[in-house]
Amino acid sequence: MEYNFKEIESNWQAYWAKNKTFAAKDGGDKPKYYVLDMFPYPSGAGLHVGHPLGYIASDIVSRYKRHKGFNVLHPMGYDSFGLPAEQYAIQTGQHPKITTENNIAVYRRQLDKIGFSFDWDREVRTSDPEYYKWTQWIFIQIFNSWYNKTTDKAENISSLISEFEINGNKKVNASCEESVRLFTVSEWKSFSEKEQSDILMNYRLAYLGEAYVNWCPQLGTVLANDEIKDGVSERGGYPVERKLMKQWSMRITAYAQRLLTGLDTLDWTDSLKEAQRNWIGKSEGTSLRFKIAGSDKRIEVFTTRPDTVFGVSFVTLAPEHELVEKLTTPENKTAVEAYVSQAKNRSERERQADINKITGVFTGSYVEHPFTGKQIPIWIGDYVLAGYGTGAVMAVPAHDSRDYSFAKYFGLSILEVVKGGDLEKESYDAKEGVLINSDFLNGLQVKDAVKLAIQEIEIRQLGKGKVNFRLRDAVFGRQRYWGEPIPIYYKNDIPYALIENELPLILPEVDKYLPTEDGEPPLARAASSWKHEGKYDYEHSTMPGWAGSSWYFLRYMDANNASGIADKKLMDYWQQVDLYIGGSEHATGHLLYVRFWTKFLKDLGYINIEEPAKKLINQGMIQGRSNFVYRVNGTNKFVSNGLKKGYDVTALHTDVNIVDNDILDVNAFKKWREDFSTAEFILEDGKYVCGVEIEKMSKSKYNVVSPDDIAEKFGSDTLRLYEMFLGPLEQSKPWNTNGITGVHGFLKKLWRLFYSAGASAPLSDQLIISNDEPTKGELKTLHKTIKKITEDIERFSFNTSISNFMICVNELTDAKCNKRAVLEPLLICLSPYAPHITEELWKQLGHNESISTVSFPDFNEAYLVDDNINYPVSVNGKLKFTLELPSTLTIQEVETEVMNNEQTQKLLDGKQPKKVIVVHKKIVNMVV
């Protein structure tokens, strides 16, 4: 019987679906194991071969863990809100819901064809009202919470209100807006409802606040930092500018320290943890106030180098700093105003492009040095950012390169206070050296000087030791249609959250998916009929893409729950994700937000885990391998790659699906596009050889390879094996079908073990399987393979395990082994990788149960040892000769045997070795 993969694969896919073979059970005696993939956004282009890479890896682990006796949760769903469907809707008028559903259907069909063991009963879609009801519910919990720094967790806003009613806010230790002012109990009680609401807004973890946002006029929406690439929007490539807007935001900064310390408990790669650490950007230093000369006002700065305080030669404010106007003297007014308005109009992109251009302006005012009382000029410079620290810096040009260039450019003084650099050439930024010209800090090392300076600043009440984070609050509102409506309505200009039984707040229908003519979000188009209790306007912005994906891992635990995010008992049972696989592009976006929401939900007691995923692996990207043809300019002639030098040619992308091993199928090429139907070719060795380049996989480059085509030609088992065989999971690599015959040949060889009497014998119609006892050699091959595969899967080294399967099958083929006792355990080992063929052969062997229900075989060390092992013996590392010794010896016995050996004695020539080292039971070294 031939290996008919098409029939086998469709039969088993139908069987698994019908029998719900991979449905996870909520509970039981088995230990649980939760394997999660980052769910896809269902785009219109369908899956290409790069998408399933991570899914195949997670599927292998899931199937393996089931064999190992775990109760495995391995779900899949769709991150189905997003901009592309909305853009498509704008262009065509088709409702994004329809587009999304169509795309999901295509994805599902493609995923099913690969034979994944997902539990589809738990499918989630973020755009489903039954799902986003709970996204909205979580938003309301966050809105109704504040962060208590004393208990170091989020609490319901009611505890804050009662504190206000007892003590006012002077004792409150909260993560809140810096600008919040002190009030007493009686003041609180005298405030109007609107005033109270505004005050609480400063404390809420989801709050409405003024924020500089990345505004994209073309899209009519606000973008997150990671939705912008090179200063333009990731989708569409439109310019982006900074704009101050009232926006819903999330106070993720309250969690900065916990997000940082939590990383230590995670089994994530160092590079990923490092990326998160950099993003959170903790820096320790001190605040320091400079008194403005001739005024009672002070400018507060943040510095990590208080040791260099005697080197301050000017203070720089961000152009947006609130004191700019007051500090500007009349004679400088024109220059300052011109500079400020110009700096404000510069977009982020322009600022980045002019990174080396130094700009700034003098205000005309001075501050007093806190220790020396010396007059220090106040400047404005756009290298100081309003959004970081206090928006003002003490400039120490001698020891900070940015201050240095600024000082050099404007001719300001440079005062050396740490020895070690050459200030004629550049600033000395290193945090080591001895302090000079610094009064009480003189002679100290930088490290000690920092400590002493902070101490002194605190004693003199000039400032306070402080920790600053780079992390900023996350803007949560989007001026878009295709997202979760924010469950807020406005009554007398006060925002109120909906209550649970008013959810879900369904996304209303609109006539167009664009912002309104006066710049309101698309939802404003529905406003006339879409009102709370028929009269109050709802919030018109929607949630960002990351909202739905920040808690989906919980929903899979109880995907159809109508009364909560998921049943508490089930969340307590499934706990954390044990293995999370996805792309590294989510390192600082999704993975921070999902950690943030997890911590928040824990604080409120809804879940009892602090981190969403224990182990995380980033799969590498599969790049496209583009093929080129070279058209001789002005003709319809195409010259082969090797001969193109003599011609004036234009390189054109050609469809990789009509190219085999870089040889063009010229007839298919002529049919591919009408204008090529009359093409002529200049061949080399009778072939047309194409050029090659590695690029991102994309429709426009004609280098997209669909998994469907591969499955059609070779079968899904081959696709699965080949994607894993390409190289280490975490490494990026170009797709190249050249080697696929290797893994396909492996499956055919495996099939022959069951249906043929030998390597070159013809295939039989019947299984040729014997019940004979295996030989020692066959058992050794089997157990060696089990051992290696087990170790390979445990360390996620799927490419090497496939090599080990190949070695095993080659050895069994050589041994003409067709014994049940060898082949059955081998099938079980292979089934996570190639589920269809192994299910089929398992059934042919007479089993009624799915192979996925069988225990993974254990290996037996006893079968692995050789009778004799060659021990090369070397003296001082030089290999001299080998001895044959039985492998049953202990290391001590090997030593004795080697020492007593005649040849060893001859080599040592009467000397006694100082050291005898037996390594790997294979090499014996002697140090003389």
Added chain:
RNA sequence: GCCCCGGUGGUGGAAUUGGUAGACACGCAGGACUUAAAAUCCUGUGUCUUCGCGGACGUACGGGUUCAAGUCCCGUCUGGGGUACCA
């Protein structure tokens, strides 16, 4: 600039704790079977040298530690990813 990860045959890659570098696969060459092709099977395949046995060299480059280095340390070159006037 800073941070992180890499650099091994013609190609993808293996070498798990420092212990016989190049497993496995592709490609290529030769052979078997076949009228022929496909499929399948067998042999060879790091470089140089040698008729051959063998020998020398060899993991980006230059040093170092070690009986022993692809692996550890220092420096240089180089590729990829992240991030950026973060005070």
